[in-house]
Amino acid sequence: MSLFVVLPVDDRIVPVCLELMQRYNLLPNDALIIATAKLHGIDTIASFDADFLPACEGERIQLIREITDVA
Numbered sequence: 121m122s123l124f125v126v127l128p129v130d131d132r133i134v135p136v137c138l139e140l141m142q143r144y145n146l147l148p149n150d151a152l153i154i155a156t157a158k159l160h161g162i163d164t165i166a167s168f169d170a171d172f173l174p175a176c177e178g179e180r181i182q183l184i185r186e187i188t189d190v191a
Contacts, residue, residue, distance in 0.1 A: 127160050144175040157181055 136155040140146055146154065154175050157165055165176065166184040176183040184190055 127156055129156065132159060140175060140179075144178065146171060146175055150175070154179060154181065 133152070133155050136158060137148065137151040140151040140154050141148060144151075144154075150169065150171050153165065153167075154172070156162070158179060158181075162181070164182040164184060165172065168185060170185075172183050175181075182189075
C-alpha cells in the first residue's frame, strides 16, 4: 500500500462533482473520481466502468480500460 497516495478532498470538490453528475449523468462515486482527477491535475485513470467514457472524453482525461490502451 505504500505505493499509493491518498489525495486530500476539500470544499472545492462539491460543485465540481455536482456539475459532472449533471453534465455526464454520473453516479456520485464516479463523479467524485473524475472531480478528484480534475482538481489534482491527473490526466489518466484506469477503470473497466464504461460510465467513465463520456466524462473522460469531455474532460480530456485518458481512460485506460485494457492493456492495449497504455501507450
